[in-house]
Amino acid sequence: MIKPESTLAALRRGDLAGARRLDLRGCGLEQLPEEVFALADTLEELDLGDNRLSALPAELPRLHRLRVIFGSGNPFTALPEVLGACGQLSMVGFRGCRIDTVSGAALPPALRWLILTDNRIAQLPDTLAERPYLEKLMLAGNRLAALPDLSASPHLALLRLAANRFSTVPDWLVRHPGLAWLALSGNPFIHRLVHRPSSPDIATLSPCQIEEDQLLGEGASGLIHRAWLHEHATIPARPVALKRFKAAMTSDGLPDCEQAACLAAAGHASIVAAEARVADAQGRTEALVLPLLGPEFRPLAGPPSLASCSRDVYVDGLAMPVDKLWIILSSIASAVAHLHRVGLMHGDLYAHNILWNGEDRALLSDFGAASFLPEEAGLRAGLERLEVRAFGLLVEELLQRADDPTDARCTRLAALREDCLQPEVARRPAFGEISARLGPASAR
Numbered sequence: 001m002i003k004p005e006s007t008l009a010a011l012r013r014g015d016l017a018g019a020r021r022l023d024l025r026g027c028g029l030e031q032l033p034e035e036v037f038a039l040a041d042t043l044e045e046l047d048l049g050d051n052r053l054s055a056l057p058a059e060l061p062r063l064h065r066l067r068v069i070f071g072s073g074n075p076f077t078a079l080p081e082v083l084g085a086c087g088q089l090s091m092v093g094f095r096g097c098r099i100d101t102v103s104g105a106a107l108p109p110a111l112r113w114l115i116l117t118d119n120r121i122a123q124l125p126d127t128l129a130e131r132p133y134l135e136k137l138m139l140a141g142n143r144l145a146a147l148p149d150l151s152a153s154p155h156l157a158l159l160r161l162a163a164n165r166f167s168t169v170p171d172w173l174v175r176h177p178g179l180a181w182l183a184l185s186g187n188p189f190i191h192r193l194v195h196r197p198s199s200p201d202i203a204t205l206s207p208c209q210i211e212e213d214q215l216l217g218e219g220a221s222g223l224i225h226r227a228w229l230h231e232h233a234t235i236p237a238r239p240v241a242l243k244r245f246k247a248a249m250t251s252d253g254l255p256d257c258e259q260a261a262c263l264a265a266a267g268h269a270s271i272v273a274a275e276a277r278v279a280d281a282q283g284r285t286e287a288l289v290l291p292l293l294g295p296e297f298r299p300l301a302g303p304p305s306l307a308s309c310s311r312d313v314y315v316d317g318l319a320m321p322v323d324k325l326w327i328i329l330s331s332i333a334s335a336v337a338h339l340h341r342v343g344l345m346h347g348d349l350y351a352h353n354i355l356w357n358g359e360d361r362a363l364l365s366d367f368g369a370a371s372f373l374p375e376e377a378g379l380r381a382g383l384e385r386l387e388v389r390a391f392g393l394l395v396e397e398l399l400q401r402a403d404d405p406t407d408a409r410c411t412r413l414a415a416l417r418e419d420c421l422q423p424e425v426a427r428r429p430a431f432g433e434i435s436a437r438l439g440p441a442s443a444r
Ligand SMILES: Nc1ncnc2c1ncn2[C@@H]1O[C@H](COP(=O)(O)OP(=O)(O)OP(=O)(O)O)[C@@H](O)[C@H]1O
Pocket: 216, 217, 218, 219, 220, 221, 222, 223, 224, 241, 272, 290, 291, 292, 293, 294, 366, 368
């Protein structure tokens, strides 16, 4: 996309004829500029984020090629109904507005990806179930206590319900054959569990034991610094990573829920979780100490694109030796089995959250979408088996990239993939069984 500040002037001069994408973020707009309609025969992606819009014009469907629209950070109080009249529109992102009203008329027929994170929505229309392409539904940070029954939405794969008002899990969820990525933290039924004490093995440090060094990176949920940890006066300080969580809502949920999950997940060699917590004088967690990872650890894939929607994007032409992909899958299966044992689901089990050193270690990271599992055994087993589908898709993706598909181990992995992707959720194997079938990471 061309940068917004100059884009608006160029649009007004008529210089953007033929544009397929238009980025008008942060231009102070109170209404859609009329000149946008001059691009009607080409425009496919329109970003109107961070303006002062509270409505969209009735002529919007004149943009007959429009596939993607972002209206995030504008003072809309209703999802504009005119969106529903845009025949090609498949991706709608209105995050952080003040939306409390979503009518059935506002949902375009080709809707595939709907982002309504961080609004004030208490109810969604039942017609959401009549959007057959719906694949990704991001609703964290709203006021929802119920959802329309989406059990017959055949493509629904990713659902974010964190930080809402659910007092129970919608019962169709654990029967949905295609759902693989689910975030539930920060809801009343799960809230009490979020505050369960962290693993007793987690040390609590005082701020004076940590010496913060350079910034390593920033994610949606926090800032990561390199730091020196002074454990004992007699032992030299050692380098670690220090994560300070932000307060703001992410698309997956609340950072303090991520922090709680990061503490509870500790204790497995293939998981990037807290080694210790840094607490203030009142005992409140200020930051988490994580293992410091070297630059050799790279994500196994890139996150989904606008086109791939719920599926990761791999480097073109990637071909992996079967013994290496076996190491990755056995490490990750063992890591998720550990999470489920301690009462957590990851919720975002994707190749882009697996850090791989290219040799012998694969690490599961990012607890932003993690949820504590409810105690009720049937529900818990159902939720665990939704995550099994995510693993089945990972097996499928890696099998497609095996450098020798005739290797006998690929046949075993294909059988595992089929078991994990069974449409009947209850018949899928649990992660304990999957991990046993793959064996320890070192066994090839
Ligand atoms: N344990 C670590 N050791 C070394 N560097 C790290 C570590 N954790 C994170 N980083 C660096 O900080 C960056 C941000 O990490 P973080 O896990 O917060 O976010 P992310 O996964 O990149 O994005 P998001 O949370 O938005 O999905 C990473 O891209 C990486 O460069």
